[in-house]
Amino acid sequence: KNQVEQSPQSLIILEGKNCTLQCNYTVSPFSNLRWYKQDTGRGPVSLTIMTFSENTKSNGRYTATLDADTKQSSLHITASQLSDSASYICVVSPYNNNDMRFGAGTRLTVKP
Amino acid sequence: DARVTQTPRHKVTEMGQEVTMRCQPILGHNTVFWYRQTMMQGLELLAYFRNRAPLDDSGMPKDRFSAEMPDATLATLKIQPSEPRDSAVYFCASALKSGGPYNEQFFGPGTRLTVL
Numbered sequence: 001k002n003q004v005e006q007s008p009q010s011l012i013i014l015e016g017k018n019c020t021l022q023c024n025y026t027v028s029p030f031s032n033l034r035w036y037k038q039d040t041g042r043g044p045v046s047l048t049i050m051t052f053s054e055n056t057k058s059n060g061r062y063t064a065t066l067d068a069d070t071k072q073s074s075l076h077i078t079a080s081q082l083s084d085s086a087s088y089i090c091v092v093s094p095y096n097n098n099d100m101r102f103g104a105g106t107r108l109t110v111k112p
Numbered sequence: 113d114a115r116v117t118q119t120p121r122h123k124v125t126e127m128g129q130e131v132t133m134r135c136q137p138i139l140g141h142n143t144v145f146w147y148r149q150t151m152m153q154g155l156e157l158l159a160y161f162r163n164r165a166p167l168d169d170s171g172m173p174k175d176r177f178s179a180e181m182p183d184a185t186l187a188t189l190k191i192q193p194s195e196p197r198d199s200a201v202y203f204c205a206s207a208l209k210s211g212g213p214y215n216e217q218f219f220g221p222g223t224r225l226t227v228l
Contacts, residue, residue: 043116043203043219044155089155099168102155 003027004092006103014111017080021106023073023090034091035064035075038105044089047075080110114138116220118204124226130192133223135204136185144187145217146172146179147203155203161187162209194227201225 004025013019025033032051036044048057048064050073056065061078077084090103117136125131137144145160159169164181172179176198178190191198201222207215 041221043205043222045219046216049216091155100157102157104154 003101004090004103006088006090006106008106009104010107010109012109012111013080015080015082019077019080019108021075021077021088021090021108023075023092023103025071025073025090025092025101025103027071027092027094027101029094030068030071031093033064033066033073033093034100035062035073036089036091038087038089040086047088077108082110082112084108085110116204116206116218118202118220118223120223121221122224122226124228125194126228127195128193129227130190131194131198131225131227133189133202133204133225135187135189135206135220137187137204137206138218139185141206141208141218143207143209143215144181145203145205145207146187146189147205147219148200149203149222150200158189158202191225194225196227199225199227 007022030052034049035047037047038044047059047062050057050066052068063076066073087105087107089105092101119134143162146158147155148158149155156171158172159179160167161181176191181187201224203219203222205217205219207217209215
């Protein structure tokens with residue numbers, strides 16, 4: 001069973017709208033959680049990294065939240081743009097920072 | 113503009129052939145990762161190195177895969193013999209491991225491997 005579950009699997013929104021992507025994990029003990037953006041045909045790019053003691057982290061129009069008690073994280077995208085169309089991957093690291101557990105990703109499509 | 117580079121970007125080969133993928137990490141980074149990405153499995157960590165020494169290769173099929181760092185500027189991933197199930201995009205990433213709680217990884221553009 002995958003220890004990192006993302007939802008929805010895919011999402012289509014109109015340009016300018018907001019959206020929220022979800023990540024639930026069972027990884028324990030927990031060290032940090034990352035959100036990556038992966039454009040088609042490219043490598044993932046880091047958006048946010050949060051340790052277990054951080055509740056929120058922003059990067060421009062991207063805001064990640066973390067609830068370590070419920071083992072849930074969300075990525076909120078504000079005022080979406082066409083360039084936000086990509087896969088968003090949640091990655092959780094247990095005790096060893098380099099032992100990373102990957103979610104399957106959410107495929108976001110922003111339409112004009 | 114520091115970035116991770118990978119060669120080749122695309123590789124098509126026949127089953128049984130040897131495949132070598134190369135990665136040049138960002139200068140000064142001391143940790144290098146190899147990942148594989150498929151539609152079915154998503155991203156999987158194959159192996160990683162710190163200061164050129166292999167730290168973990170438990171995600172890698174040992175019988176046919178091998179990873180090395182001949183020097184600090186080059187990491188290689190070799191498959192011999194290749195099989196159709198090895199078809200995937202292989203990513204290299206590098207990071208600078210410091211004393212902080214985490215180290216940000218920078219990914220290369222990937223090598224798309226197709227084994228016929």
